[in-house]
Amino acid sequence: MSTHLKEKVEKIELIIAQLTEEAAKGTPIVVEGKKDAQTLQELGVNGTIMTVKTGGKSFLQAAQEIEILGVGEIILLLDFDRRGKEGTKFLQDSLEREEIKVNTKFWRGLGGLVGREIQCIESLTSYMHNLNEKVKL
Numbered sequence: 001m002s003t004h005l006k007e008k009v010e011k012i013e014l015i016i017a018q019l020t021e022e023a024a025k026g027t028p029i030v031v032e033g034k035k036d037a038q039t040l041q042e043l044g045v046n047g048t049i050m051t052v053k054t055g056g057k058s059f060l061q062a063a064q065e066i067e068i069l070g071v072g073e074i075i076l077l078l079d080f081d082r083r084g085k086e087g088t089k090f091l092q093d094s095l096e097r098e099e100i101k102v103n104t105k106f107w108r109g110l111g112g113l114v115g116r117e118i119q120c121i122e123s124l125t126s127y128m129h130n131l132n133e134k135v136k137l
Contacts, residue, residue: 009131009132012131019045022103026047027049028069028075029050029077030075032052036051042118071100073103076104078091081120087136
């Protein structure tokens with residue numbers, strides 16, 4: 001079992017490393033809330049991290065803010081719950097209509113690995129800590 005968990009940890013760490021690289025290149029990352037942004041920073045992901053669900057913003061208002069940035073690509077990394085999935089779909093459709101490339105590779109990758117166990121990005125730090133503890137056993 002620990003081999004399976006070790007592989008899972010390695011896959012998650014690889015996704016986070018790739019996300020860190022993209023952020024360093026200047027690709028903005030869109031998350032739901034402030035705690036999600038803090039979690040990414042704790043995991044070493046620095047760069048432009050935008051929140052879409054702070055201050056009572058709707059997904060439509062968030063899409064408009066992203067369009068105003070004038071970037072060619074963004075990374076969507078919303079939560080894995082129903083609301084996060086709906087928000088990802090809405091933002092992806094809205095932004096692609098405005099010819100902004102939407103990267104959901106990291107969201108799909110992380111969701112496939114942890115989506116049944118955690119629902120939100122802000123839980124990722126404690127989840128990784130717990131996984132690492134189990135791997136050590």
